[in-house]
Amino acid sequence: MDPVLEAKGISKRFPGVLALDGVSLALHPGEVHALVGENGAGKSTLIKVFTGVYAPDGGELSFQGRPAAFGTPLEAQRAGISTIYQEVNLVPMMSVARNLLLGREPRGRLGVIDAAVMNGEAERILAGYGVETDVRRPLRTLGVGAQQMVALARAVSVDARVVIMDEPTSSLEPREVATLFEVIRRLRAAGIAVMYVSHRLDELYQVCDRVTVLRDGRVAHTGPLAGLERLTLISLMLGRELDEVRSRGLTSFTRRRAGAGTPEPGTERAPEPRMERAAEPGTERVAEPGMERVNGQAPVVEARGLTRRHVLRGVDVTVRPGEVVGLGGLLGAGRTETAKAIVGALPLDGGRVLVAGLPLRGGSTAAAIRAGVSLLPEDRKAEGIVPTLSVRENIALAALPALARAGVVSEARIDRVVEIFMRRLRIKAASPHQLVSELSGGNQQKVLLARWLAVRPKALLLDEPTRGIDVGAKAEVQALIDELAAEGLGVLLISSDLEELVEGADRILVLRDGAVAGELSGDEVTEEKIMATIAEQPPEQEQPPERGRPGEPSRQGARPQVGERSHE
Template identity: 80%
Template sequence: MLEARGISKRFPGVLALDRVSLALRPGEVHALVGENGAGKSTLIKVFTGVHRPDEGELRYRGEPASFATPLDAQRSGISTIYQEVNLVPMMSVARNLMLGREPRNRFGVIDAARMNAEAERVLAGYGVETDVRRPLRTLGIGAQQMVALARAVSIDAKVVIMDEPTSSLEPREVATLFGVIRRLREQDIAVIYVSHRLEELYQVCDRVTVLRDGRLAHTGDIHELERIQLISLMLGRDVGEVRSGGLTRFSRDRGRAVTAEPVVEARGLKRRHVLQDVSVSVRPGEVVGLGGLLGAGRSETAKAIIGALPLDSGQVIVAGSPLRRRTTAGAIKAGISLLPEDRKAEGIIPTLSVRENIALAALPALARAGVVSDARIDQVVDTFMKRLRIKASSPHQKVSELSGGNQQKVLLARWLAMQPKVLILDEPTRGIDVGAKAEVQALIDELAEAGLGVLLISSDLEELVEGSDRILVLRDGAVVGELSGDEVTEERIMASIAEHSSTNPEEADAHG
C-alpha cells in the first residue's frame, strides 16, 4: 500500500534518516516506535509530503510516488492525525468535520441542516454525542481528537497515520479508537500507529518497525517479540549482555547511603493525563536517576519541580521549606536549576555571546543597586569557562558557533553560577560527541562529590545506571519502581518497564 525504500533525509549537521525502509500492507496496523530523535517524525513527514527524501524511493499503491505538499498526500488518500489537534477551534464541530467538503444547495450555498445531520451521524460512530453547532473549542481535548480522527477517516483515506492518538483520550475514548482501528482494518485501510504505550501496541498492531538514531533497528511481527525485547531494541541494549565494565566516565562510588535530609522533595505531583501522583526526593551529594521510555513523564516531572508545568495538586519542598510561589522564578530563587532537554529551543540564546549566555540568569545576583559590574561578570565567566573546560576563542564568541558539547557546558555554567542546591539534568549528554559526553559525566560526579543534589534524566541506560545512586522508573506518568544498591542495573530497569506494561487493559487505561 505505502512503502519507503532506502529513504535518507539530511538536515544541516544531522542525518535524520539513514537508508530506512518500511512496507505497509493493506488492512495492516503497523506500529512505528523509537526514542526521541530516532527519526519517527521525519519518516512520517516524508510519507505526508512535508519533507522530500534526499535518497531512496517512496511508493504508493504499487507506483513510485512523490508528494509535493501535505495536501497532495491527503488528496491521494494519506491522512494524518497529529498528537496536537490541528483543526479550527472557533468553527463549529460540524464545519470542522466537513471542512472543504460541505454539502451545498443548488445555489452553491452551504446546506447547514444537511451538514449538521451528517456530522451527527458520523460522530455518533465515534462515541461523540454533542451539539455539532457548538464551536469545537468548547469540547474536551479527547472529544476534539475524536473529531480529528473522524475527519481523517471520512476523506476516503487509504492510509491513516496516527501520531500518539491516545495521549489526550479517556479510557472510554481509547476503547472507541481501538474499535475504529478494527473497522479500518476490515475495510483494508492501512494504519501507521505511533505510540510509546506498549500495551496499546500489543492490543491493536500486527507488525512493528523500530527506528534508532535514524536507522532501521527491526521490522517484524509484534507478537513474536516479548515486551522486554521490544524495549531493548528501542533503547539499543542487549538484554542478556553481561558487562564487565561500563563505557561511561562515572567514577564515584555508587549507591552510598546518604542520610541527610532531602535538599528537594516533590510529593504527589498530579496533572491530568500527564503525571499521576509522582513523588521524588534528592539528598545533598546524591544522584537520583529517572528512568523510563519516551513519554513516561520524566521531563514533565522535572518541569513540574521547577515550576514550568502547572499542576492540579502536589507540593515541592526545598531544604525543608515548601515552595510558596509555584513559578519558575520562585523555584530558581529557592535553589533549583534545570538543564532542559532541548538546549536550542529552551536553553541557549544563539545570537548572544558565551559570556552573555553564562551570566544571563545570575545578573540580578551580580548587581548592586541595580547596576551590574562588568568585572564581577568577567570573574564568574572566567571561573566557569576554566572549571568546565569550555572551548571557545574568547568569552565574546557567539555561542551558536560552538560545538553541541560546548553549548551544553555553557548552559551548565549558567546554572552553576546561580549556586543551586539541586541541579536537574534532562538528557545532559544527548547529541554531543563522545569526548564532551565523558567530560559532562565526570562533571556530574564532581558536583555530587561537592554536595550538590542531582536529578538525572537520561535515555542512555548505561549512563543512568553508572551515574545514579538510586533510580525511579516511570511509566505513563506514574512511578512504577524504585531501584537502589545492587538493584540498579539495566536489566532491572527494563524489567520494571516491561512488567508494568503487561497489566490488563483496565489497569493500563487507568494510567492513560
C-alpha cells in the first residue's frame, strides 16, 4: 500500500544547528507509526515540517502520492493533516463548542452562526470521547485532561487522512488514556494514518505498529515494533551498546538508599566546587530547641502540620542534608501542594516550615529562596521557563540579586555562572543567547535546574523532574540528583514513576487525601509497598468521595491509579 504521507531526505538547518539531516519516513493508511528519540533528536522539527510550520531546506514531501509543500498549518489541516500537541493549543476564553468547531461553525441565514446546531453537534462529538459537559462554558473551566480530549476530538473530526499526536497522554488520566487508545484503534480501522510521539514505552507497545528512531537529526532505525526488545529500542535512542543499557538499567540512580548522602562503594563522585552560602544580614537566629538530629545532622527542611482546607491535613515532612526523600500518592493526594506550601507558593491555614532549624518567615517564595529552598515546578511551560528570554537570562534570573554589586549586575559574573551550569548540566543550545523556547523539553528542564542550582540552595524540591523528557535527558537528571545529594543537598523528589521513586529515594512519604498515609524506608521501599499504602483503607472517611473536575464524570468507585497527575 502506498504511503499517504512521506518524507524523502528532509533536511532542516537553524543557526548553528542541523536539526534534520536527510530524514526519510513513510506513513501508511491504517498504520500507527511511533516516532521516538531523545529531546533534541529532531522529532518536533519533523512534525513542524509535515504540518507547514517550517519549510524544509532539502528533500521533498509527498501527500497521497503527489508532491506537497504546505505554507502554513492551515494549509496542511485543509489537506487532511491534523495535529494534537502536548500543550493544548485552543482558545481558553471561547466556549467548548466554538473550540471544537472553530472555523467550521454551522451557519444559518445571513451567515450568522447557528449556536443551537453548533452546541448540539459539539455535545454529540464529545460524547464519543467520554466528555460530558455544558459545551457553552469557556474551555478554560475544564480540567487539562478534558481540554486535551476536546483537542483530540477536534483533530479527528476534520476528516483527516493523517493524525499526528505529540505526547497526547502527558495530561491525561488513565481513564482518558484508555479512551484515547480506543480512538486510535478506530482511526486505524478507518484507514487513517497515525503518527504517535511519546516517551512512554508502555504506550508505544500497546498501540503502535512500526517505529522510527531519530538520533541527532538522523534516522537511526525504522521497522516493526513487535519483536523489538525495549532495551534495544532504548539503546537505539541513546546510541549506546545494548550491554551497557542492560548493565545500567532504566534509571541512572546509583545510591540505592545506601544511606542519606552516602553513595554505595565504588560510586563516589568528586564533588565540584561549591560556593558557600552566607547568611543574610539580620537573619542570624538560634535554631529552635528540639530539632531532631540523625547521625549528627539536623533537618535542612522541616515542615510541621501543614494544613489547608480541603487540600492538606497536618502534613509533616523532614529532609536532611544529603538525603533524597520521595513523595508518592494519587491524583489530588497533595504532593504538589505540599511542595508549594513549603516554599510559600500555597497559603496555609496552619503549620510552619523551618529551614536549618530557623522558622521560615515571610510566607513567600522569595523568602524561601533567600533561606535556601527552591522548587522546580511540575509544569515547566506555565510555571518555569520564560519563553521570550534566552537560555542565559533564564538561568541567571533567580541569582541576579547575588550577582549584583550596589544594585549593578555584573555581566561577567552572569556569563561565568551560565557557562559553569551549561557545561555541568550538558545543556545543548546553539549559544547561551538562544531563546529557551527553541530548546527541547529535556534541555528546558536542565535550564530550570541550572536556575535553581545557581542560587546555591540548601534544599531542592523537584516536582516530576523527568516527566515528558526523553530517556537520555532523564538519565542525566537522575544522575544529577545523585550528585547533588552526595554533595550534601537535601532533595524532595515528587514522581509518578514508581521505579524512579524506589530507586532514587532514601525513604518515601506516601500521601493520601492530603495527609501522610505512611512512611517507607529500608527494605520497605518497594513498588508493591507503595501501592499497598496508597490502597490501604483509612480508619476514618473524613473526605467525601472525589468528584470529577468540571466536564468530567465522577471517579467514585474507580480503581486507584498510581501516578495520576495533580492539577490542584
